[in-house]
Amino acid sequence: MERISQWPQNERPREKLLQLGAHALSDAELLAIFLRTGTKGNHVVDLARQLIKTFGSISGIYQATEQQFCQANGLGQAKYVQLQACLEMTKRYLAEDLFTSDALTSSQQTKDYLIAQLRAEKHEVFAMLVLDNQHQIIAFEKMFFGTIDAAAVYPRVLVEKVLGLHGAAVILCHNHPSGLASPSRADLQITERIKHALSLIDVTVLDHIIVAGCRSYSFAEHGKL
Incomplete structure (x- = not known):
């Protein structure tokens, strides 16, 4: 050879x-x-x-x-450890850039970060980015974990988390392990419920992003908000 x-x-x-x-x-x-x-x-x-x-x-x-x-x-195990370390470094690299920028003017960075965070999840995960009134990101929080088909999402828990972090706006996100990036009727309904719940405490939902493998779908870009 x-x-x-x-x-x-x-x-x-x-x-x-x-x-x-x-x-x-x-x-x-x-x-x-x-x-x-x-x-x-x-x-x-x-x-x-x-x-x-x-x-x-x-x-x-x-x-x-x-x-x-x-x-x-x-x-072997040594290579597995190295690979996981590389993956985590990639996530942190994307986070460093995103957490020091305006999420609204860095929409592709936001998508790249969320894809890195959620694409490997085998079950549905509902998460959110919490932002301050300057649209700087305060935190990324994984909130609910469901079956491969759906996650039970409770707006009250989201409200409590945003209040605790003193957030002024959020970007909702969840993954579709099926690989289909388009929103379901349930996705549209829960988005409206969360928007209503957060509006009561003057917090704005800026977007809801679905991650499906290496692809993403933005509610805001498709006029769904």
Whole structure:
């Protein structure tokens, strides 16, 4: 088997990244850099390709349980820990940018942050971003956890949380594990209930964002608020 060190320099993942930037690499090449070494009979890029095929995607690898991850050939607990650390660093990087900006003028940052927080959840999670009167984010709170189909959402609990954080506005969000980004009738109804409950304490619902895998749906952008 030909070693990667024998490949032309512009085809080796590390050198390619340094020359062209990370965006120029395929999913397998990026994963190969993370894995560093292959297995007997497989160089690291082949191993990365096999893993992506086994788990379906990079996202599938991130979402695998420790047991599922460690059962794959060429992986183990140390790599699982490293991968989870990379994922958490990504979340914190997105949070740093978002929490120091105006959420209303950083709509894509807001979506990216919420996607990172919720896309891996296998069951429905209802959360919210709480903002001050300058639309700076105070906190991100996961509030309710449901089955794969629905989450029981109680407006009174949301009101209590916003009051406790001295919030002036909120961005609601929840995920659709089904992968469908469009809102259901129940989503529309609960949004109206929450808007009414929060209006009684002069708190504005700025948006409700649905996360479905790597996609998102904004109620505000679709005129649903």
